[in-house]
Amino acid sequence: MPSKQRLVLDEFLPYRLSIVTNRASAAIALHYSKRFGLSIPEWRVMAVLGETPGLSARQVAERTEMDKVQVSRAVQSLLAAKRLTRGADKDDGRVARLSLSERGLAIYREVVPLALDLEREFLSVLNAKERAALDATLTKLSLSLNRLRKA
Amino acid sequence: MPSKQRLVLDEFLPYRLSIVTNRASAAIALHYSKRFGLSIPEWRVMAVLGETPGLSARQVAERTEMDKVQVSRAVQSLLAAKRLTRGADKDDGRVARLSLSERGLAIYREVVPLALDLEREFLSVLNAKERAALDATLTKLSLSLNRLRKA
DNA sequence: GTTAGATAGTTGCATATGAAACTATTATGT
């Protein structure tokens, strides 16, 4: 007893999610790319390292769900721009510990309020209850999809 | 009076949306790419044409929020695989009218139930009320983001 | 009717991406 037989894109959840996500990413990326020359992968790396300094590249990849290659390249260009520091792990010679440099931190401190402002701006169409519901729903979906992926 | 000053990725809406979207897209793409050799852009073109035959490439691009270049290339490979038909518009010589061929339609009819099944599967963690709320919220966000983009 | 500007769609080029192979280091089994 399926509820739908036809596929109507405007009602298809994965499609709708991708539209909303792309618009949101584009809106934010517009700001920090123009102002700081940051790509989306670069900004993601900076965002996790701002939140949690001293992560390894692998941990950054896990945390952001980015490809390890993508992380490696983002880290390289951020290092070249002196926005990150890289230090050896004291126990494991393969691992490099990454953190924001002073310069990186300065950018981080500028981008964060900007990102939060934008988030507030497009969340402004939702009331408190709707936001809480969205929050809970995204958490559930995230877990559900994670299970699906492994299955 | 900002409610947040720190950026915590796990609480940042655009980030969470992108995680959920990527997982959903990956889960679905896995199925139709392995089985039919369809890329995401190709599948999107087929999806709109299955829903509304006879669109022009520009209309497909609008409908899917894809780049016109991406549409052009997806159409080319679908034509090469004889999954689409392309006909001249009777009024406008620039426009090509696109539709699924018999072969394309056959694939479409196989992929649609598969996509709907997957949607049902990962929506299964939400009850009716939550689904309705998500639906309404995505609509609001989509409009809100659309305004932001133009501003 | 002719010219200037818009629009549909394609192509060229430079960059972005990801799978797979690679290097270096660490962990494990014997």
Next chain:
DNA sequence: ACATAATAGTTTCATATGCAACTATCTAAC
């Protein structure tokens, strides 16, 4: 201790992407 397997991270290569320039057709203004 030594061989084998696993892991961190980089590089290679083939493909995907998107902007900008292009062709062809259509529209509008005069």
